[in-house]
Amino acid sequence: MKLDTSPIAAIATAPGRGGIGVVRASGKSLAPLIQSLFPDVTLAPRHATYIPFASNDGSVIDQGLALYFKAPHSYTGEDVLELQGHGGPVVLQMLLARVLEAGREHGLRLAEPGEFTRRAYLNDKLDLAQAEAVADLIDASTEAAAKSASQSLSGAFSQVVHRLVEQTINLRMLVEATLDFPEEEIDFLEKSNARGQLAGIIDSLEHVFRQAAQGALLREGLNVVLVGQPNVGKSSLLNALAGAEVAIVTPIAGTTRDKVSETIQIEGIPLNIIDTAGIRAIDEGIDVVERIGIERTWGEVGKADVILHLLDANLGPSAADETIVAAFPIGVPVVRIWNKIDLSGHRPVVEGAADATHIYLSANEMLGIDLLRAELLRIAGWQQTGESLYLARERHLIALRAARQHLDVAAQHAAQDDQSLDLFAEELRLAQDQLSSITGAFTPDDLLGVIFSRFCIGK
Template sequence: MLARNTDPIAAIATAPGRGGVGIVRVSGPQLAPLVRALCGRDLRPREATYLPFLDEHGDALDRGIAIHFPTPNSFTGEDVLELQAHGGPVLLQLLLARCLEAAAHIDEATGRARLPGLRVAQPGEFSQRAFLNGKLDLAQAEAIADLIDASTEAAARSASRSLSGEFSREIHALRDALIHLRMLVEATLDFPEEEIDFLQKADASGQLNSLRERLGEVQARARQGALLREGIKVVIAGQPNAGKSSLLNALAGAELAIVSNVPGTTRDVVAQTIQIHGVPVHVADTAGLRDSNDEVERIGIERAWGQIESADAILFLHDLTRADTPGYAHEDQALLQRIRGTLPGSVPVLNVWNKSDAAPPQLEGSARDGITLSARSGEGLEGLRQRLLEIAGWEALPEGVYLARARHVQALVRVGEHLAIAAGQLAAPMPMLELLAEELRLSQNALNEITGEFGSDDLLGVIFSRFCIGK
């Protein structure tokens, strides 16, 4: 549900906790009376002014920088006041409370409140105001949250490109080409008695093919952008003492998990996000898979299977030094079979043969498929990293990637499906132009969902509710 978007709103715009600077932000119509109450004077537009922030008695709560952004030249498109104070949590709460109190104060001259209805903002409501007032489209608004949440440098740079409008411009270019094609089809429908074949003369088929090619390029960059944002979940699984914890430590470059020769040392999931060429990979080390009478270890093994079921990829670790032991090899195959039976066929299970530095040379041939490495020495780790990127579907694209979300990718897939049906209609000996026009309309609708040219209130509510307070 959309918030009441006509109310003035206020919030602490900086992260919780102590810091050198904290910001309280207010947005709404005609903030001048509130500015005078808090700052003791009017402020020049968009000019930082150092002054005291006044309480109800005229005493200073703090001294800091105040900036007034009159409408429409502000982030939200409304009047915006930013108070940059010292970043103590208690002080910022006092300053926010003072904003609410000053707004509700009844002016004796007018008999009205300075800023009626001022309330604390909901998560994402400042960005929502910017979207509703035409300062940002929906893809750019989402990029704000993505930029804040970015866990890698590549993700941050890609989110910045989306925020600047690069992704939106691509979508608008596709939409404009689609609108032009729809006009041709509608013209043919509206004037069927004309001898001129609008579609053939305007090379509608060539335009549609060009549109589909361009869509493919946008889809490729969007898929990479979604991967940069979400990453993939990789679970390391295998029997006890195969070197799972050592592999996690080697990939992370830190001693995150306890390594021991005692079977069953890892009894719970140890997870870490690593970067491989800017792509976030969420790696989980799990308890060794075996039958156990230890109650705590059994709980860890159950959690390991839970992690396996939710994985995007499995690294099944084999101990190369035990590869010629019949019982060990048989158990490995049984576990592999169970894992593959648990997962959808689309989830890859990669065989990783560990301890190459300790295995006799004659056993290295046991690694018939997969990757051979040594978690201890680091040999083979780069090959594993590259293989993980391949599994994730990462490609080094020649142009900059913009950050995208799963809903963007899904919308582009629907556009492609509708355009494919439209191409089939257009190529038919007797095209059914009504169906062709409908497929083009549905394609445009799917594109519009990305930038928010139209959309349901429920969709907007879900998107902006995931933002932090003050954004």
């Protein structure tokens, strides 16, 4: 990816009103811009200067702090200027317009989404995993996710990946040295303990993958959809899981006409709980609004990571319930929730079955809710390890899986005679490339463009 060195500027704080707003500029040299904005003031690097922000005609737009970070000691590795004023949207737009006007003759332009962080990456201030962690920290929806994103931003994830890369490179060097000097007749596999080194790399990779997979749960969470006939207690269960009266609950069937969503967290994992309209036959005299609600229910079921199929434990299953089950997508975990055990006399319990896990509970009386929470964690693959997790992305997990596959093939070649050493070395190279793509050493430009385009403007 080619580095565009033209100076850029943008509002760096979120849209809306706030006590403080920041306009940020970055470029190879911002001395001309600073001179245009503040002709009578010298900004000392890394010192805050309280100063009026004036328009071109000398009228004051705002008053605030100007901070100058001289390259390379800045976020982007370039000269950076931050103007911190009041957080009104009109004031910030006026201030940004003034900055762009002052820098126009020097090539200053509006920044693209993620361009500040992209420059930090291209100037070796951050590697790619750290750059992605910036966006993850901003978007973190739980405390655990924020802590894990901070871990990755500090470079902890990158460090363990670098260690795996170094170990793989060292093993590659030994293999390729043997290929280069076959006349030495060195028993490579035995004397260099190649199999033992490879097994150690695979074990380390597995450990990193487990931590990354758990961290990915903190970032992505699960979409949990509540499905069932009208009046089986879906809205009551949503309220019980959320710990608040999120959805309207009445004895009238069909109260919920549209989806109601609430994000909760269990052990730091965000769960997007979606309550849907009760499903019944279209020909049961339902009105057009409920018909649309039922259609939207099936739309949410199609996007679910987990389906909670609610049934009335006091009434038992019906033919309509079997019809609902038959329409569930294949491969999505289903939990049968037998609600209203306070009326049926059942006790709270989890029962395993061939078709699904069955949980007996009462949403109204909060009986068995902890059993459901534990089952959702089990489905998510969550394990309480006490270790620091890395807020990994799906592309990281794909790269780690691919690296493991190449190492497994390498192990097969290592178990054969020396005629397979060239294939052994090639699989090690492929594994190395997959691992290096996580931190950006071998990442294609088009992927970099996708990654940074998802950042907010000003970051």
